[in-house]
Amino acid sequence: MKTMPSETPSPTQQLFAAINGHWITQVIGTVARLGIADLLVGGPRDSDSLAAELGVHPGALFRLMRGGITAGLFASPSERTFALTPMGEGLRSDVPGSLRAVAIMQSDKSHWLPWGLLSEAVRTGRAPVQAALGSDIWEYFARHPDEGEHFARAMGNLSGLVGSELTHHIDFAPFARVADIGGSHGDLLSQVLRAHPSCRGILFDLPRVTEGAKTALESRGLASRVDVVAGSFFEPGIPAADAYLLKHILHDWEDDASLNILRRIHEAAPSGARLFVLEMVIPDNRNPDPTHLMDLNMLVLADGRERTRDEFQALFTATAWKVERIIPTRSGASILETVKA
Structure with missing residues (x-):
């Protein structure tokens, strides 16, 4: 009797397949940049008509979309015709939890080039971003505002995933003022305000970021409920609030800088204020986990790091924030709820 292989x-x-994983990243990023998923909302289409609409080479687009089958983005119900898979739906710009902006950001030069120097980061223990981009990543975004906008939108995509979990687990109704520190375009803060109409918001970020934030808040009908404040979380000037949000900020920085951020918020916070830190937490085991790769990402891009519970506890203790609870969520990030001690 023969057995099937x-x-x-x-x-x-x-x-x-793992070695060539960078091929998949660029396939997904290119599909996202071209907006192909949005063009397939109505159902399957042939690649030639899509190429004509997009103004790209028809043969090359067919090859891209055929590669997208292997990447899990498309199915092909007939010759040279393509439809979205459930995974491909995540690249639409109009769906909750869209990752289109994340795909564009991760395949941009700002992320792509530093990862090519990972071996240098391992040799030195420092981010190779200066050698790859000619500056740190924040200065690079200032010099390349298109990629900076991709980054801001990607953070908005991730805020959508985290925000639904945050408003599910945390009741913000007792807090009159909620401040999002380093809140980019206010995506996370907007979700909190929509879920809690009694709250007012404060959006705090660098001047070059807050200009775009104002337009975003107006488009959501929330501009009248949010005070947009420009400044740096490394310097005095953070506004007073009853609750603070700090999403995916601490992982951008080594411990000394993270301690500085936490101290600045503590200085501004009134007695009893709450600080909700939203970050990945490295589990206390040796099993495979996405946080391990994100930790490398932070090493490569920003001299930052992901942290364990004990490492977060050390930061909070040193800056007089008392940890009340740590809530894992389905978004991959945990909610670390602290109160001003």
Whole structure:
């Protein structure tokens, strides 16, 4: 009796696929940039008509979309015709939890080039972003506002995932003023304000960011409920509030800078104020986990790091924030709820 060959890839095949994972990143990023998912909302379309609409080479677009089948984005119901898969739906710009902006950001030069110097980061323990981009990543975004806008939108995408979990777990009704520190375009703060009509918001970020934030808040009908304040979280000037949000900020920085941020917020906060830190938490085990790769991402891009519970506890203790609870969420980030001690 013949046995069918196993369909499970061999270890060598699995390794080969992993080695070429950067191909998949660029396929997904290019599909996102072209906005192909939005053009397939109405159902399957042939690649030639899509190429004509997009103004791109028809043969090359067909090859891209055929590659997108392997990337999990498309199905092909007939010759040279493509439809979105459930995974591909996540690249639409009009769906909750869209990752289109994240795909564009991760395939931009700002992220792509530093990762090519990971070996240098491992040799030195420092981010190779200066060698890759000619400056730190924040200065790079200032010099390349298009990529800076991609980054801001990607943070908005991630805020959508985190925000639904935050408003599910935390009741903000007792807080008259909620301040989002380093809140970019206010995506996370907007979700809190929509869920709690009694709250007012404060959006605090660098001047070059807050200009775009004002337009975003107006488009959501929330501008009248939000005070937009420009400044740096490394310097005095953070506004007083009853609750503070700090999403994916601390992982951008090493401990000394993170301590400075937490102290600045503590100085501004009234007695009893709450600080909600939204970050990945490295689990206390040796099992595979996405936080391990994100930790490398922060090493490469910003001299930052992901942290364990104990490492977060050390930061909070040193800056007089008392940890009340840590809530894991389905978004991948945890909510670290602290109160001013």
